[in-house]
């Protein structure tokens with residue numbers, strides 16, 4: 001039996017009637033940008049995330065970039081980022097003219113290792129950007145403690161963690177502000193590009209609101225050189241429908257992750273660590289093994305699609321040649337060993353068992 005990695009067509013079709021109604025509302029309203037759907041979604045997602053302000057923007061990269069700009073971070077500043085993340089975390093910093101300073105992850109959690117942060121702080125450091133990678137929340141308490149001592153801003157990259165909890169609190173409301181993405185494959189995904197900023201800081205929310213709309217709050221008055229990065233009405237309407245099922249979809253992801261973890265314990269694979277609080281939302285289920293390439297090929301021959309998140313860390317990318325002499329051994333090792341197994345709320349038990357059986361066969365052959 002073939003198993004896709006993430007079948008968005010099948011998953012989203014569960015919501016067909018609600019999505020059709022959302023489309024009809026926008027079609028009938030005649031307002032396609034900055035209207036009632038966006039306003040409603042911002043309120044609903046802020047409430048869900050337990051923060052006072054949500055500002056919809058064009059995508060996750062813009063959410064992070066606009067936040068850094070709102071905090072006045074730019075040329076000559078340094079921002080601490082994980083060495084193992086999707087490139088957008090680094091690019092947001094670079095696009096503001098600041099310098100990404102990589103810190104290695106904890107090899108077991110794959111999230112920023114708080115014990116390595118202090119060594120990376122210089123007089124130019126302005127912010128720390130922890131990423132809640134794969135839907136597991138970074139260890140925020142020590143990160144906030146360090147930030148407090150050094151007067152740094154903490155901006156969460158919450159693109160992979162919609163709905164995740166840390167000690168009972170929602171990801172996205174744990175730092176000073178957060179940027180999130182509603183790229184279609186995320187746990188809360190739009191039908192195209194979309195993103196949002198979350199914060200309890202009214203002044204920062206206002207700045208982002210201005211920056212996303214050409215630096216303007218009064219039409220044709222531009223007090224800043226802003227961007228065009230707005231969350232369209234259509235996506236806001238779709239996201240309102242999808243927000244209703246986010247918790248139940250995340251619960252289904254948890255069930256699948258538990259099945260994988262229980263069944264694959266004896267295989268010799270390094271399995272993802274579950275957070276103590278059980279608040280993980282399993283955006284991805286990422287295993288690690290030195291035999292990664294052979295395992296991926298074996299699974300592909302059985303029709304099981306897996307993905308590597310991510311095959312090359314940012315400091316090894318062509319756009320960051322200035323980092324090419326730097327060695328970040330944990331990020332480099334993980335990039336050579338990680339493999340994401342199929343993960344989606346609509347995976348059937350038969351599909352999950354098919355994946356489990358195939359992984360076991362690989363290690364028994």
Ligand SMILES: *Cc1c(COP(=O)(O)O)cnc(C)c1O
Pocket residue numbers: 059060061062085086088089131157159160180181182183193194195
């Ligand atoms: C998806 C993602 C982003 C960027 O989101 P886009 O909406 O694609 O711009 C940023 N950071 C992380 C960790 C992501 O996974």
